[in-house]
Amino acid sequence: xxxxxxxxxxxxxxxxxxxxxxxxxxxxxxxxxxxxxxxxxxxxxxxxxxxxxxxxxxxxxxxxxxxxxxxxxxxxxxxxxxxxxxxxxxxxxxxxxxxxxxxxxxxxxxxxxxxxxxxxxxxxxxxxxxxxxxxxxxxxxxxxxxxxxxxxxxxxxxxxxxxxxxxxxxxxxxxxxxxxxxxxxxxxxxxxxxxxxxxxxxxxxxxxxxxxxxxxxxxxxxxxxxxxxxxxxxxxxxxxxxxxxxxxxxxxxxxxxxxxxxxxxxxxxxxxxxxxx
Amino acid sequence: xxxxxxxxxxxxxxxxxxxxxxxxxxxxxxxxxxxxxxxxxxxxxxxxxxxxxxxxxxxxxxxxxxxxxxxxxxxxxxxxxxxxxxxxxxxxxxxxxxxxxxxxxxxxxxxxxxxxxxxxxxxxxxxxxxxxxxxxxxxxxxxxxxxxxxxxxxxxxxxxxxxxxxxxxxxxxxxxxxxxxxxxxxxxxxxxxxxxxxxxxxxxxxxxxxxxxxxxxxxxxxxxxxxxxxxxxxxxxxxxxxxxxxxxxxxxxxxxxxxxxxxxxxxxxxxxxxxxx
Numbered sequence: 001x002x003x004x005x006x007x008x009x010x011x012x013x014x015x016x017x018x019x020x021x022x023x024x025x026x027x028x029x030x031x032x033x034x035x036x037x038x039x040x041x042x043x044x045x046x047x048x049x050x051x052x053x054x055x056x057x058x059x060x061x062x063x064x065x066x067x068x069x070x071x072x073x074x075x076x077x078x079x080x081x082x083x084x085x086x087x088x089x090x091x092x093x094x095x096x097x098x099x100x101x102x103x104x105x106x107x108x109x110x111x112x113x114x115x116x117x118x119x120x121x122x123x124x125x126x127x128x129x130x131x132x133x134x135x136x137x138x139x140x141x142x143x144x145x146x147x148x149x150x151x152x153x154x155x156x157x158x159x160x161x162x163x164x165x166x167x168x169x170x171x172x173x174x175x176x177x178x179x180x181x182x183x184x185x186x187x188x189x190x191x192x193x194x195x196x197x198x199x200x201x202x203x204x205x206x207x208x209x210x211x212x213x214x215x216x217x218x219x220x221x222x223x224x225x226x227x228x229x230x231x232x233x234x235x236x237x238x239x240x241x242x243x244x245x246x247x248x249x250x251x252x253x254x255x256x257x258x259x260x261x262x263x264x265x266x267x268x269x270x271x272x273x274x275x276x277x
Numbered sequence: 278x279x280x281x282x283x284x285x286x287x288x289x290x291x292x293x294x295x296x297x298x299x300x301x302x303x304x305x306x307x308x309x310x311x312x313x314x315x316x317x318x319x320x321x322x323x324x325x326x327x328x329x330x331x332x333x334x335x336x337x338x339x340x341x342x343x344x345x346x347x348x349x350x351x352x353x354x355x356x357x358x359x360x361x362x363x364x365x366x367x368x369x370x371x372x373x374x375x376x377x378x379x380x381x382x383x384x385x386x387x388x389x390x391x392x393x394x395x396x397x398x399x400x401x402x403x404x405x406x407x408x409x410x411x412x413x414x415x416x417x418x419x420x421x422x423x424x425x426x427x428x429x430x431x432x433x434x435x436x437x438x439x440x441x442x443x444x445x446x447x448x449x450x451x452x453x454x455x456x457x458x459x460x461x462x463x464x465x466x467x468x469x470x471x472x473x474x475x476x477x478x479x480x481x482x483x484x485x486x487x488x489x490x491x492x493x494x495x496x497x498x499x500x501x502x503x504x505x506x507x508x509x510x511x512x513x514x515x516x517x518x519x520x521x522x523x524x525x526x527x528x529x530x531x532x533x534x535x536x537x538x539x540x541x542x543x544x545x546x547x548x549x550x551x552x553x554x
Contacts, residue, residue: 005283006282006283006286006323006327007323007326007327007330009283009286009287009290010286010287010290010323010324010327010328011327011331011333013286013287013290013291013294014290014294014328014331014333017290017291017294018393019390046283046284046287047287049284050283050284050287050288051287051291053284054288054291056288056291098442098443098445099442100442102442102443103443104443104444104445104466104468105443106434106435106443106444106445106466106468106469107432107468107469110426110432110433110434110435110469111432112423112426112427112430112431112432112433113296113427113430115423116295116427138415138416139415139416139419139435139437140443142416142419142420142423143419143423143433146389146392146419146420146423146424147423149387149389150389150393153389153390154389155384155387155388155389156387156389156420157383157387158383158387158416160416165375165376165377165379166375166379166380166381166382166383166417166482167381167383168375168381168383189381189383191381191383191384192383192384192387205443
């Protein structure tokens with residue numbers, strides 16, 4: 001069956017969206033739709049223009065026999081700004097205040113639509129860097145890690161606090177938790193990473209960065225390289241941070257438990273703009 | 278700016294895919310593309326036909342002033358069969374065997390592309406039922422829960438074994454773990470669910486179903502209703518299961534730790550075909 005252009009465009013858009021960051025040979029589409037490569041090229045330039053006009057992402061064409069087309073999810077700055085404003089508004093409600101100056105965020109981390117957009121925002125920041133693995137620590141960072149991973153098309157590894165039989169043999173390290181200065185343990189399945197891989201760390205919340213720093217040590221233990229950190233909310237802290245190369249969306253400036261007020265500002269997503277250490 | 282049909286089709290496909298299970302008024306598209314409603318209707322019938330032909334999902338049109346169009350992700354049986362076969366092949370490798378007859382699956386649970394497809398398979402099984410919340414237990418079920426949630430457009434709640442300050446006030450229950458017959462505790466943030474909600478439970482692995490049954494009790498504690506359970510791998514077990522209304526993709530028939538062989542068969546996804554209890 002020969003496909004009409006309109007049908008090809010719908011199916012192609014779906015296929016590209018389901019296969020981000022993958023090089024798809026033009027012959028794949030040509031065979032799939034029983035169409036000439038020249039028609040596929042024309043289709044792809046329509047898709048590319050629409051994706052770029054609407055801020056969906058980039059469509060990169062690699063010429064040559066081993067070439068093809070690759071969809072790179074990338075949001076415009078305006079989408080980042082609106083997510084930051086949404087988070088500031090949402091997290092500023094006084095009923096989110098928990099004992100010890102923590103904020104209740106579990107509902108946001110369980111919202112798939114919001115997580116998808118946040119994942120795309122962080123994936124955009126790292127879209128032109130080589131990343132092999134996304135690392136997070138159980139439990140709250142997992143939904144962010146998967147949301148980023150989907151857009152970068154790389155696996156997620158989850159660091160645990162305890163050792164479980166289902167993880168097989170593990171590597172474990174001790175680290176100092178930033179705020180409480182207590183010695184804690186982190187465990188990661190040995191099969192999770194191969195030496196030489198490039199790792200992006202993510203978590204929902206960062207104070208001094210003790211947990212982030214623990215993951216950084218774990219990455220070194222596996223002979224891997226830290227590419228950067230993506231943090232949803234960072235908290236203002238008088239001590240020097242243990243990690244410097246991070247992106248955050250929102251910053252928790254001050255919490256007043258007596259008046260039940262929460263002061264939030266924009267994180268360093270725009271001001272950082274790099275991942276130098 | 279007036280949009281061409283080809284551009285509208287690309288953008289519409291993207292928009293629908295990012296907003297599954299949401300009723301989108303035709304006026305939304307008409308305004309967004311500065312096009313007549315009649316053109317939008319024609320566009321949507323092209324999208325609908327392509328989605329259905331290619332096994333992407335259904336496009337349901339609700340007529341009338343409060344109407345619109347809704348994308349329902351739904352995979353054909355052939356896609357379920359191929360995922361089952363993939364899982365059987367992948368899980369059957371002897372190096373997945375862990376002490377105690379467990380299987381190493383952490384890598385699969387961290388693969389975003391596989392999780393996305395598995396999520397769509399389970400979402401398909403429940404696509405015509407009203408579901409308000411997806412519940413899982415930390416840590417390994419979280420990626421499956423989010424994968425299903427994305428396609429059903431409902432929030433995920435994560436049950437924990439321990440109580441954390443970041444969860445706010447919690448409801449906790451004791452339950453008997455199925456295999457070890459030990460008393461264990463489950464904790465869920467009070468704000469996670471409202472009474473009367475309809476809940477889908479998911480987990481990566483089920484033996485007797487003790488954990489599933491614990492979650493079932495927790496659902497009752499919140500005056501909510503269990504709609505069904507989605508399990509990636511169920512293990513053959515001589516005792517009677519504590520839950521009956523579940524879907525599984527793969528069944529672990531037998532593990533021989535001496536010969537290091539793993540026997541897997543198809544789960545009950547097709548034979549169950551309902552969720553009567």
